[in-house]
Amino acid sequence: MKNILVTGGMGFIGSHTVIALIEAGFNVIILDNLCNSEITTLKQIEKISGHYPEFYFANLMHKASIEAVFMQQEIHGVIHFAALKAVGESVDKPLSYYQNNLVGTLNLCQVMQEFNVFNLVFSSSATVYGDKNPIPYKEDMPLSATSPYGQSKVMIEQMLQDLHLSEPRWNISLLRYFNPIGAHSSGLLGENPKGIPNNLMPYIAQVATGQRQALGIFGNDYNTPDGTGIRDYIHVMDLANGHLKALAQLASQNSANQTNRNKTSVEAYNLGAGHGYSVLEVVKAFENATGVHIPFKKLARRAGDIAAFYADTHKANKVLDWQVERGLTQMCSDTWRWQLNLSKRANS
Ligand code: NAD
Numbered sequence: 001m002k003n004i005l006v007t008g009g010m011g012f013i014g015s016h017t018v019i020a021l022i023e024a025g026f027n028v029i030i031l032d033n034l035c036n037s038e039i040t041t042l043k044q045i046e047k048i049s050g051h052y053p054e055f056y057f058a059n060l061m062h063k064a065s066i067e068a069v070f071m072q073q074e075i076h077g078v079i080h081f082a083a084l085k086a087v088g089e090s091v092d093k094p095l096s097y098y099q100n101n102l103v104g105t106l107n108l109c110q111v112m113q114e115f116n117v118f119n120l121v122f123s124s125s126a127t128v129y130g131d132k133n134p135i136p137y138k139e140d141m142p143l144s145a146t147s148p149y150g151q152s153k154v155m156i157e158q159m160l161q162d163l164h165l166s167e168p169r170w171n172i173s174l175l176r177y178f179n180p181i182g183a184h185s186s187g188l189l190g191e192n193p194k195g196i197p198n199n200l201m202p203y204i205a206q207v208a209t210g211q212r213q214a215l216g217i218f219g220n221d222y223n224t225p226d227g228t229g230i231r232d233y234i235h236v237m238d239l240a241n242g243h244l245k246a247l248a249q250l251a252s253q254n255s256a257n258q259t260n261r262n263k264t265s266v267e268a269y270n271l272g273a274g275h276g277y278s279v280l281e282v283v284k285a286f287e288n289a290t291g292v293h294i295p296f297k298k299l300a301r302r303a304g305d306i307a308a309f310y311a312d313t314h315k316a317n318k319v320l321d322w323q324v325e326r327g328l329t330q331m332c333s334d335t336w337r338w339q340l341n342l343s344k345r346a347n348s
C-alpha cells in the first residue's frame with residue numbers, strides 16, 4: 001500500500017499525518033476544499049519533509065471531483081479526515097454537518113468501490129461514547145451522541161459496518177481520537193483555529209501570547225480531585241503515528257486474506273494516552289513548560305460537557321502495536337513554539 005489519498009490532509013490532524021506518511025516513504029495525495037485550512041500548509045509540509053505533496057482542491061460533496069482524482073492516480077488506501085468538527089456549531093447547523101460529514105463519506109466510499117479500493121482509515125472520535133458509559137472507554141461499549149457532530153460519527157461508523165457486511169473486501173479502521181493537542185516539533189505546523197478557540201489548548205496558547213486576557217475554566221465543581229474537567233490529551237504526532245500503524249494492520253490483513261478468506265474487518269481503536277489530566281493540571285503544565293503565566297477565571301459549566309473521560313488503549317497497544325511517546329510537557333512546549341511562530345507571522 002504505497003499511494004495514500006488523504007482527505008482533509010490540509011487540516012490539523014491530517015497535515016501532521018501527511019508528514020508522518022511522507023517520512024515513512026508513502027506517496028501522499030491530498031484532497032481538501034480548504035473550508036477549514038490554508039493553502040500555505042503545503043509549503044510548511046515541504047519545509048519539514050522536503051517533499052511537496054500532490055494536492056487536489058476538491059469538495060467531497062462533488063462526486064465527480066473525487067472520481068477525477070481516482071482516474072488520475074492509482075490509489076491503494078484512503079485516510080479520511082475531511083469533516084466539519086465544531087460541536088457547538090453542529091447544534092446550530094445540523095443539516096450542514098449531516099450533509100458534509102455523511103454525504104462526503106458516502107460519495108468517497110462509492111468512488112472507492114467503483115475503483116476497487118477497499119482500504120479505509122476513518123477519523124472517528126471519543127464523542128461516540130456519549131455521556132452514559134463508565135470510564136475508561138472501551139471499544140465494545142454502546143455508542144451514542146450528544147450533538148449532531150457526534151451523531152454524524154456514530155452514523156458513519158454504522159454505515160461502514162454495513163458496507164463491510166455487504167462486501168467483505170472492505171478493510172476498515174475506525175480510529176476514535178481522544179483530545180489531540182500539540183504541534184510539530186519544528187514549530188512550522190500546528191492548529192490555527194478561526195475566531196475564538198472552542199478547545200482548551202488553543203485558548204491557553206492565545207492567552208499566553210496576550211491575544212486573550214484570561215482562560216475561562218468551565219466548571220470547578222465536578223466530581224474530580226480539583227473540581228475541573230478531566231480529558232485524555234494526546235500529542236498530534238503520536239496520533240499521526242497511529243494512522244501509520246492502522247495502515248500496516250490493514251496491509252497485513254490484506255495479505256492474510258489471500259490465503260485465508262475473511263481476514264478483512266471493520267475494527268475500532270481508541271487513540272488516546274490512556275489517562276487524563278484536569279484543566280488546572282494542563283494550565284500548570286503549560287506554565288511550567290513555557291515559563292508564561294496563564295491567568296484564569298472560573299466560569300459556569302459548559303453545556304454538554306461531562307466531568308471526566310479517558311481511553312482504555314489496550315486494543316490499540318496490542319493489535320496495532322501502538323503507544324504514545326510524548327507527554328503533556330512536550331504537548332505544551334510544542335504548542336507554544338508553534339503559537340510564537342504564528343504570532344510572529346501575523347505581526348510581520
Ligand atoms: P480540521 O478542520 O483541521 O481538518 C479537516 C479538513 O477537512 C480541513 O482541512 C477542511 O478544509 C477539510 N474538509 C472539510 N470538509 C470537506 C469537504 N467536504 N471536502 C474536502 N475537504 C473538506 O480538523 P481536524 O482537527 O484535523 O480533524 C480531522 C478529523 O478528525 C475530523 O474528521 C474530525 O471530526 C476528527 N476528530 C478531530 C478531533 C479534534 O479534536 N481535532 C477529535 C476527534 C475527531
Ligand code: UD1
Pocket residue numbers: 086087088125126127177178179180198199200201203215216217218219228229230231279302304305
Ligand atoms: C471537544 C469536543 C469533542 C471532541 C473533543 C476531542 C466540544 C464540546 N467537544 O471536547 O466532541 O471529541 O474535543 O478533541 O467541543 N475548557 C475550559 N475552557 C475553555 C475550553 C475548554 O475550561 O476555554 C475545558 C472543558 O470544559 C473540558 C476541557 O477543558 O473540561 C477540554 O475541553 P475541549 O478542549 O473543548 O475538549 P472536549 O470538551 O473534551
